[in-house]
Amino acid sequence: MNSSKMHLLQAKSLLISVSLLALLSCAIIALNGCGPSDEERITEALTTELETIKSHDDQFISSLVSEDTQQALQNVNIDAKSFCSSLLDGFDYQINSIEANKATAQASVTITCKSLSDATSTLKSDAETSSANGTGTNLTDDELSQTIAENSLDYLQNAQPKQHDPITISLSLQDKKWEVDQQAKSTFAQLLL
Structure with a gap:
């Protein structure tokens, strides 16, 4: 050749x-x-987690209310599920940004929700004002606490959700699936309470 x-x-x-x-x-x-890209999979994981709250998921409600709290609500004739559903009414969220880095990610999320402490503060203030201006009876501290407990569901139902500052939610890649870290659930509960 x-x-x-x-x-x-x-x-x-x-x-x-x-x-x-x-x-x-x-x-x-x-x-x-x-x-799907990592960002799409992270968005899906976040949406799944946040939709359980928005949809008043029974498992989330159960995790929100301890047995002691359930008993305290029963003592003033309030159903714990109705109470939590009222608290979750108006819950919404917006995913602002996502930063993924191999097996970890951070998402900035804006939450809009009611606050139990805000509703309770309004109720307590109204009860104290009523007692101080003579339109209500002079209540002892125990009677005031009882009145607050008995009327808390009404105040909670009438409370308006407010938009909170963005929070950062951490996620991690577990067996090729993005998972919201457990700390986020505690953060959600703190915003509600």
Whole structure:
């Protein structure tokens, strides 16, 4: 075989190899582009978590109310589920941004919700004003506490949700699935309470 045919054969082989590598690279890029991005998967994980709150999920409500709190509500004839549902009315959220870094991510989320402490403060203030201006009876501290407990559901139902400053929620990649860290659940509960 002469050297020009050999060079031509090597050039064709090289061209075929380069073409196959380019085709393989395109196929890998296309396959990677088929699935959802990390940001989409993180958004889905956050949405799933936050929708359990927004939809008044029974499991979330159960985690929000301890047995002692349930008993205290029963003592003043308030159903714990109704109480929590009133608290969760108007809950909403907005995912502002997501920053993913390999197996961890941080999301900035703005929460809009009622606050039990705000409703209780309003009720206590109204009861004290009523007692001080003579439109109500002079209540002892125990009677004032009882009145607050008995009227808390009405005040909670009438409370308006407010938008809170953005919070940062951490997520981690567990078995190829993004999971909201447990600390976030505590943060959600603190905003509500």
